Amino acid sequence: MSDIVTVDVRGLSCPQPALQTKQTIKKLDSGIVEVLVDTKTSRDNVSRLAGKAGWDVTVEEPPEGGFKLTLKK
Amino acid sequence: MSSPRQFFTSRWGPIVTGVFIGVIAPILVKLGNPGNMGICVVCFNRDIAGALGLHRAAVVQYIRPEIIGFVLGSLIAALIYREFKPRTGSAPAARFFLGMFAVIGALVFLGCPWRAYLRLSGGDWNAIPGILGLLAGIGIGIVFLRMGFSLSRNRNAPKALGWVLPIFMVVLLLLLVFKVQFGRDASGNPTGPIFFSEKGPGSMHAPILISLVVAIVIGFLAQRSRFCTVGAIRDLILLRDAHLFVGVLALILAAFVTNLVLGQFHSGFANQPVSHTNWLWNFMGMALAGLAFTLAGGCPGRQLFLSGEGDGDSAMFVLGMIVGAGFSHNFNAASSPKGPAVFGPAMVIVGLIVCVVIGLTMREPVEG
Numbered sequence: 396m397s398d399i400v401t402v403d404v405r406g407l408s409c410p411q412p413a414l415q416t417k418q419t420i421k422k423l424d425s426g427i428v429e430v431l432v433d434t435k436t437s438r439d440n441v442s443r444l445a446g447k448a449g450w451d452v453t454v455e456e457p458p459e460g461g462f463k464l465t466l467k468k
Numbered sequence: 469m470s471s472p473r474q475f476f477t478s479r480w481g482p483i484v485t486g487v488f489i490g491v492i493a494p495i496l497v498k499l500g501n502p503g504n505m506g507i508c509v510v511c512f513n514r515d516i517a518g519a520l521g522l523h524r525a526a527v528v529q530y531i532r533p534e535i536i537g538f539v540l541g542s543l544i545a546a547l548i549y550r551e552f553k554p555r556t557g558s559a560p561a562a563r564f565f566l567g568m569f570a571v572i573g574a575l576v577f578l579g580c581p582w583r584a585y586l587r588l589s590g591g592d593w594n595a596i597p598g599i600l601g602l603l604a605g606i607g608i609g610i611v612f613l614r615m616g617f618s619l620s621r622n623r624n625a626p627k628a629l630g631w632v633l634p635i636f637m638v639v640l641l642l643l644l645v646f647k648v649q650f651g652r653d654a655s656g657n658p659t660g661p662i663f664f665s666e667k668g669p670g671s672m673h674a675p676i677l678i679s680l681v682v683a684i685v686i687g688f689l690a691q692r693s694r695f696c697t698v699g700a701i702r703d704l705i706l707l708r709d710a711h712l713f714v715g716v717l718a719l720i721l722a723a724f725v726t727n728l729v730l731g732q733f734h735s736g737f738a739n740q741p742v743s744h745t746n747w748l749w750n751f752m753g754m755a756l757a758g759l760a761f762t763l764a765g766g767c768p769g770r771q772l773f774l775s776g777e778g779d780g781d782s783a784m785f786v787l788g789m790i791v792g793a794g795f796s797h798n799f800n801a802a803s804s805p806k807g808p809a810v811f812g813p814a815m816v817i818v819g820l821i822v823c824v825v826i827g828l829t830m831r832e833p834v835e836g
Contacts, residue, residue, distance in 0.1 A: 405621065406557075406620075406622045406623055407618065407621055407832075408764075408765035408766075409765045409766060410699070410706060410707060410765075413703075413707055413709075414613060414614075414706060417707060434553065435477070435551055436694050439477050443711065444709065447709075
């Protein structure tokens with residue numbers, strides 16, 4: 396269960412960032428999921444979706460740009 | 469709860485945007501815009517196409533400042549909040565054709581999703597089959613999304629690319645203000661383009677400055693709140709997320725109340741402004757539009773707002789809308805208040821086939 400699942404949705408249009416995140420966390424009861432997004436819109440959409448599903452969300456801004464969201468449950 | 473910076477990205481953002489649009493649109497009608505058409509993104513792009521001479525339907529030719537303001541308002545917000553991010557490369561040609569067919573479908577109904585909601589709030593019950601068609605089209609789009617449909621990833625583009633559509637809009641504004649006449653008739657007298665309708669919906673408009681300013685405010689608010697009249701329904705069904713949907717409900721309610729206050733609420737099917745009563749093709753036209761908008765990732769307004777953020781793919785969709793409007797009238801596919809045009813139904817069928825092929829065939833390419 397210590398495996399980190401990464402979802403890279405950078406450059407995808409709505410609703411694919413949120414949809415791919417949803418499809419990934421639906422398969423997991425718990426764990427750590429890293430979601431890479433490149434716009435504030437996707438950051439907010441994915442955060443809202445994961446938060447509602449009961450996952451803790453932390454956001455980092457990596458130096459290469461975009462956002463890294465870490466979802467934990 | 470949230471700082472002023474985050475207010476519009478909070479749950480209140482779409483609601484405030486929806487209320488503002490819902491109040492402003494009927495007021496724009498009062499000030500001169502066509503009935504139940506305070507704002508119609510598709511109709512207004514069609515009027516721009518006519519003004520530029522891309523079609524010659526004399527009653528629908530005007531450079532609509534609302535479209536210009538939407539892009540420029542979004543640009544201003546994106547620059548202030550550091551979201552101006554030039555990008556492209558996500559199937560621009562497919563997006564161009566999706567824009568074309570979205571407009572062709574919407575002009576069979578006589579309105580985009582914005583106008584469908586505004587028609588409903590003005591008592592035009594012909595909007596109901598249109599909105600049901602919109603739901604059907606979005607539903608088909610959701611099936612493709614669940615199957616893995618993707619127009620693939622965009623990537624960062626040179627800064628200049630992000631300015632293409634905003635500059636195009638500034639040029640349109642200059643053409644509107646200076647009313648340049650490029651054409652010459654047989655006697656050498658100046659004539660359009662730029663064409664401006666002398667009668668019909670194209671001749672009906674609110675004062676330019678008012679339209680432009682309120683549209684800039686709407687563009688600003690919508691960029692911040694990510695307001696989208698198609699994403700609203702899509703997210704509700706696909707993600708069980710009502711964040712955008714409440715914004716659309718707010719728009720409908722605010723427009724309904726404003727229409728009542730202004731004495732513009734007239735319920736019924738017959739004799740509604742710029743509207744026809746053919747249930748089947750009101751439904752089918754919007755089904756095509758809903759599918760095309762869903763595959764392209766957002767409603768026509770959202771495509772303008774994204775263009776203001778520097779999204780070159782949305783800009784292609786917008787250009788597709790303007791060209792598609794030209795085709796729609798030139799090919800006798802756009803409805804009139806009398807009903808669907810001769811080739812409207814056939815064009816809708818062609819559009820649905822094209823969209824289904826796009827939905828079935830486009831997947832994200834595997835790396836390597």
